[in-house]
Amino acid sequence: MNTHEIKELAQRALDTANHLGASYSDIRIIRTQTETIRVENEQVSRISQNESLGFGLRVLKAGAWGFVSSCELNPCTVDRLAAEAVSIARASSSVMNDPVRLAKEPSYQTSWKTPYATDPFLVPLEAKVRLLLDVNQVLRKRPEIIRAVGSLSFIRERQWMATSQESWIDQEFLRSGGGYTAFSAGNGDTQCRSYPSGHGGNFKSAGYEFILEQDFLSQAERVRDEAVVLLTAEPCPSGEKDLILEGHQLALQIHESVGHPLELDRVLGMEASFAGRSFATTEKLRKFSYGSPIVNLVADLTLPGGLATCGFDDDGVEAQKYHVVRDGRFEGYFTNRELAHVIGEERSRGCNRTQGFSHIPIIRIPNLSLMPGDWKYEDLIADTQDGVLMASNKSWSIDQMRLNFQFGSEIAWEIKNGKIGKIYKNANYQGITPEFWRSCDAICDRQSWQLWGVHNCGKGEPMQIAEMTHGNSPARFKKVRVGIT
Amino acid sequence: MIENGVLKNLALDLKTAAKLGRKPTGHGVAEPNTEDPIPWNLNLEWSGEKAKREDLISRVKRGLYVSQFHYTNAVDIMHPSVTGLTRNGLFLIENGKISKPVRNLRFTQSLTAFLNSIEAVTPDQERISTFFFGASLAPTVLARGFHFSSGTEF
Numbered sequence: 071m072n073t074h075e076i077k078e079l080a081q082r083a084l085d086t087a088n089h090l091g092a093s094y095s096d097i098r099i100i101r102t103q104t105e106t107i108r109v110e111n112e113q114v115s116r117i118s119q120n121e122s123l124g125f126g127l128r129v130l131k132a133g134a135w136g137f138v139s140s141c142e143l144n145p146c147t148v149d150r151l152a153a154e155a156v157s158i159a160r161a162s163s164s165v166m167n168d169p170v171r172l173a174k175e176p177s178y179q180t181s182w183k184t185p186y187a188t189d190p191f192l193v194p195l196e197a198k199v200r201l202l203l204d205v206n207q208v209l210r211k212r213p214e215i216i217r218a219v220g221s222l223s224f225i226r227e228r229q230w231m232a233t234s235q236e237s238w239i240d241q242e243f244l245r246s247g248g249g250y251t252a253f254s255a256g257n258g259d260t261q262c263r264s265y266p267s268g269h270g271g272n273f274k275s276a277g278y279e280f281i282l283e284q285d286f287l288s289q290a291e292r293v294r295d296e297a298v299v300l301l302t303a304e305p306c307p308s309g310e311k312d313l314i315l316e317g318h319q320l321a322l323q324i325h326e327s328v329g330h331p332l333e334l335d336r337v338l339g340m341e342a343s344f345a346g347r348s349f350a351t352t353e354k355l356r357k358f359s360y361g362s363p364i365v366n367l368v369a370d371l372t373l374p375g376g377l378a379t380c381g382f383d384d385d386g387v388e389a390q391k392y393h394v395v396r397d398g399r400f401e402g403y404f405t406n407r408e409l410a411h412v413i414g415e416e417r418s419r420g421c422n423r424t425q426g427f428s429h430i431p432i433i434r435i436p437n438l439s440l441m442p443g444d445w446k447y448e449d450l451i452a453d454t455q456d457g458v459l460m461a462s463n464k465s466w467s468i469d470q471m472r473l474n475f476q477f478g479s480e481i482a483w484e485i486k487n488g489k490i491g492k493i494y495k496n497a498n499y500q501g502i503t504p505e506f507w508r509s510c511d512a513i514c515d516r517q518s519w520q521l522w523g524v525h526n527c528g529k530g531e532p533m534q535i536a537e538m539t540h541g542n543s544p545a546r547f548k549k550v551r552v553g554i555t
Numbered sequence: 556m557i558e559n560g561v562l563k564n565l566a567l568d569l570k571t572a573a574k575l576g577r578k579p580t581g582h583g584v585a586e587p588n589t590e591d592p593i594p595w596n597l598n599l600e601w602s603g604e605k606a607k608r609e610d611l612i613s614r615v616k617r618g619l620y621v622s623q624f625h626y627t628n629a630v631d632i633m634h635p636s637v638t639g640l641t642r643n644g645l646f647l648i649e650n651g652k653i654s655k656p657v658r659n660l661r662f663t664q665s666l667t668a669f670l671n672s673i674e675a676v677t678p679d680q681e682r683i684s685t686f687f688f689g690a691s692l693a694p695t696v697l698a699r700g701f702h703f704s705s706g707t708e709f
Contacts, residue, residue: 108591115591259633346625346642349708467628467661469640474661474707476638478630496631498638500661500705554663554704555636 080232086152092129096233099125100427108221109202124427131159133169139428173410181240182381186277190224208290209252220250237386247273254297261300265289267318273523306497308553312457321522321540322463327503329435331472334403346470360400361507366441367395376437377523377537384431387420425534439541443513457485476500499552514543568594600692603678611697613651620646638663663704672699
């Protein structure tokens with residue numbers, strides 16, 4: 071189908087819904103192309119290439135939502151399903167408490183595209199497989215490494231969105247990422263080490279240049295050797311220590327203890343039966359100390375390279391940048407057009423997103439970053455007398471109000487009298503969200519600020535996967551409980 | 556899988572069975588999935604005794620009745636220890652009776668130590684869906700010395 075045909079079909083769906091009494095409707099026609107390559111122990115374990123195309127139509131009738139989706143892009147199906155969406159909305163309105171009210175948003179006729187240098191789908195498969203196999207070979211050079219895995223993933227999503235409020239938005243997203251892990255065994259133990267991080271590596275809105283920038287091969291020997299050293303390392307001692315979190319571990323801390331608690335639908339109980347609710351209830355807005363005065367957390371859908379970066383969200387709301395925590399004070403939520411009014415805001419923050427064409431959009435964490443402070447990394451280490459440094463998340467658990475968390479990392483280092491010392495294994499820490507962020511007394515500067523992409527955030531029933539990025543530089547938290555056994 | 560407290564069998568798919576030179580047990584996860592070939596879908600059930608839930612509670616002088624665990628994850632896979640929290644109702648048991656609701660707690664506990672501490676299992680079992688694949692039938696169990704490691708605020 072060409073763009074003209076797609077536009078015609080989209081308009082047909084909106085017109086049909088309008089004719090049947092819908093007060094609002096929007097349609098997303100989405101083509102998704104994915105490629106995943108995995109290797110394990112110097113063999114290719116998976117090459118999967120998928121493509122999907124379909125539409126999702128959302129209508130408002132009598133104040134309630136109706137949603138339908140299909141992979142059949144033809145006038146007959148569009149007519150039939152538009153009528154079905156209106157019937158579903160009518161049925162939903164019979165059990166609704168409050169009619170849906172959409173926050174105002176200008177209409178747009180525009181397009182947006184992820185900037186990139188090299189299209190990963192045009193890079194020969196052999197080159198991608200070779201990169202992973204070369205790394206795998208280095209990882210397997212020591213007998214203690216019993217399993218070495220590596221993967222690359224690429225996603226391209228073309229999305230045409232039309233709304234009954236006359237928006238026509240054409241977007242193309244491109245996401246690339248990957249990484250590798252060495253699993254070691256010996257001394258009655260098993261350990262792992264990853265690069266650039268666990269959980270499948272790091273991801274960015276970018277092309278193949280992002281894979282090459284990370285220079286996978288250059289870190290393989292270090293990662294392998296650390297996995298082996300961990301087998302005979304001391305376990306992280308139990309006690310209260312100053313804790314320095316960096317990179318992927320701090321990204322996870324932001325994701326779980328700031329990201330999810332500030333999703334407004336979750337705060338209002340709409341996720342309660344699944345992942346839970348939030349301690350960050352609406353009466354706390356602008357009146358609650360979320361962290362120490364140096365803590366600034368910024369939601370930014372315009373962040374270059376951010377996995378959630380877009381021109382517009384799935385409500386057709388333009389990408390924005392704003393503080394959710396400013397100088398330690400709790401200042402904002404992630405919202406959509408439906409719920410913005412609940413906290414007295416006239417405009418949505420543009421956080422409504424859907425996985426592919428077959429789901430209804432829900433509020434998702436946008437790119438959310440801890441803004442840099444003014445510490446040089448070397449000065450932070452030199453200033454720490456009795457601490458632990460943790461990197462690359464391995465284990466994570468948090469309660470359903472997002473208060474009590476316990477996170478573990480692949481590796482940790484002792485910091486004694488301003489110097490990095492021995493490696494600890496099985497390191498973890500536990501805290502209560504606002505107490506923890508209030509104990510943050512140092513954040514490193516922009517020089518060590520990096521983006522960490524989460525490519526597999528699950529939410530909703532049925533579950534949807536979304537992507538977002540958490541920029542951060544290493545930060546120190548005072549007197550944290552570590553070494554929980 | 557486990558008989559009279561002793562591990563007897565492993566869940567095997569085609570790949571792991573071939574590696575061990577054994578017969579697969581039919582636990583391969585259907586494709587497409589987010590993992591590479593992996594044995595899963597345990598669909599465990601327990602063989603219980605005649606005891607009722609109330610009988611188990613009556614055998615506890617001071618303890619806790621846990622309705623549900625939430626967000627469990629591995630801490631140290633060799634022991635193997637896991638952490639997680641209680642949810643949807645945690646109750647104090649005093650002198651063989653549920654006395655009052657209490658605030659939720661986090662546990663950090665070795666699974667094998669937990670299984671070894673079980674004194675009683677009810678025959679009544681509830682079907683529980685697991686987060687990713689499959690489901691299990693879960694009885695009520697009486698376990699001693701379960702390790703709660705921290706508290707929360709609700």
